[in-house]
Amino acid sequence: MCGSKMSTTYRTAWISDVHLGTRGCKAGALLEFLRETEFETLYLVGDLIDIWSLRRGIYWPQAHNDVIQKLLRKGRKGTEIIYIPGNHDEFISEFLGHYGSVTIRKNAIHMTAEGRRLLVMHGHELDNVVQHLGWLAHLGDIGYVTLMRCNWLVNFVRRIMGLGHWSLSAYVKAEVKNVVNFIGKFEESIVRYAKDYNVDGVLCGHIHTAAMRMVGDNTYYNCGDWVESCTAMVEHHDGKMELLFFDPTVSATPTLNEEEEKHPDYQPVLL
Numbered sequence: 001m002c003g004s005k006m007s008t009t010y011r012t013a014w015i016s017d018v019h020l021g022t023r024g025c026k027a028g029a030l031l032e033f034l035r036e037t038e039f040e041t042l043y044l045v046g047d048l049i050d051i052w053s054l055r056r057g058i059y060w061p062q063a064h065n066d067v068i069q070k071l072l073r074k075g076r077k078g079t080e081i082i083y084i085p086g087n088h089d090e091f092i093s094e095f096l097g098h099y100g101s102v103t104i105r106k107n108a109i110h111m112t113a114e115g116r117r118l119l120v121m122h123g124h125e126l127d128n129v130v131q132h133l134g135w136l137a138h139l140g141d142i143g144y145v146t147l148m149r150c151n152w153l154v155n156f157v158r159r160i161m162g163l164g165h166w167s168l169s170a171y172v173k174a175e176v177k178n179v180v181n182f183i184g185k186f187e188e189s190i191v192r193y194a195k196d197y198n199v200d201g202v203l204c205g206h207i208h209t210a211a212m213r214m215v216g217d218n219t220y221y222n223c224g225d226w227v228e229s230c231t232a233m234v235e236h237h238d239g240k241m242e243l244l245f246f247d248p249t250v251s252a253t254p255t256l257n258e259e260e261e262k263h264p265d266y267q268p269v270l271l
């Protein structure tokens, strides 16, 4: 044994909604995943960089640089990277084409080892079909706990205004029910959308809710996000698909790992 950690290898991996450039991004957990796993093909299924947020103010810690560097390094070492822009990084779609090991595409058809055809797309294409999608995309920004903490304030104001008690938690629970309905509608709509591509399944992101389930005779895959849940979809060498969950509380290691330090070509990008 040489003492170095053995990395797990997969045929394919899909990650989406990393939202680099926002405080919510769990770059530490993602870096750990990228360090410990290798893949032949990696799909970045949209919203890798959050330009909407960066327009409001620059937030770009070292860990976010490290994510980009780690991805490019994987590309140099032979991973084929397919970047499908989402709505928060839509400007990337102006640069469709091949850039070394990185290909930028609007969407892609992935053929699994078992010969199943999957349509890979971000999912914002359905924004006009499914209502309230935009609202849901921002759900992750405000935590449930934070909302609950505001309940006393809401009722304090209501009392002053002569209004009755109002339960924020009941309101949120009702909204959650709407969200469940919404997710179901999104899944059905995107599977219907994918049918034109003559595929066995569709793999997307966008709604920050990881899933893998049958919708009619198609499979719906959602690789989730790296803001709340920290999930990745992977395909094993035999074509079996699996949803992986990571610990969102892992903080970014401030220093680079040994392997990266040994390579002098590592140049942090300055913004």
Ligand SMILES: [Mn+2]
Pocket: 017, 046, 047, 086, 087, 088, 122, 124, 137, 205, 206, 207
């Ligand atoms: Mn999105």
